[in-house]
Amino acid sequence: MAKPKDNPNYKVVAENRRARFDYAIEDDLECGIILEGSEVKSLREGGANIAESYASVDDGELWLVNSYIAPYEQAKTFAHEEKRKRKLLASKKELANLWNATQRKGMTLVPLVLYFNHKGIAKLKIGIAKGKKAHDKRETAAKRDWNRQKQRLLKDHG
Numbered sequence: 243m244a245k246p247k248d249n250p251n252y253k254v255v256a257e258n259r260r261a262r263f264d265y266a267i268e269d270d271l272e273c274g275i276i277l278e279g280s281e282v283k284s285l286r287e288g289g290a291n292i293a294e295s296y297a298s299v300d301d302g303e304l305w306l307v308n309s310y311i312a313p314y315e316q317a318k319t320f321a322h323e324e325k326r327k328r329k330l331l332a333s334k335k336e337l338a339n340l341w342n343a344t345q346r347k348g349m350t351l352v353p354l355v356l357y358f359n360h361k362g363i364a365k366l367k368i369g370i371a372k373g374k375k376a377h378d379k380r381e382t383a384a385k386r387d388w389n390r391q392k393q394r395l396l397k398d399h400g
Contacts, residue, residue: 251362254355256290261352265371274331275366280317285364290356297351297368299341304330343370
């Protein structure tokens with residue numbers, strides 16, 4: 243994926259930082275998102291939140307539910323609904339895999355990052371994840387702390 247310094251069009255709009263803490267992400271998928279004009283303008287200004295949202299497969303279609311895109315001030319007459327369901331674009335093969343993961347394996351589809359790619363098109367990265375239990379979260383935090391401590395020790399003595 244192109245980094246921001248390499249490409250002027252690449253821009254992260256919203257990130258779900260809590261997702262990696264609450265879920266064990268096993269795989270991820272980049273998909274397009276169908277937006278209205280005022281939503282795109284609002285995203286370009288950075289007004290979005292995907293922290294409480296999730297994705298689901300309904301009737302063979304992929305949907306982003308409960309995501310927030312701030313209203314765009316200049317589009318008063320053609321304003322969009324802030325928390326509407328938004329359709330996500332994925333191939334039929336990917337949709338079948340996502341449906342299998344959620345229905346059979348008990349996984350969850352968690353939005354990770356909403357961004358504009360190198361072509362300036364809005365994309366959403368979805369993680370196929372399994373929820374962590376409390377002890378898993380503690381274990382992850384302990385590992386992270388140990389790695390920090392280890393790096394500190396290596397830096398001091400190295």
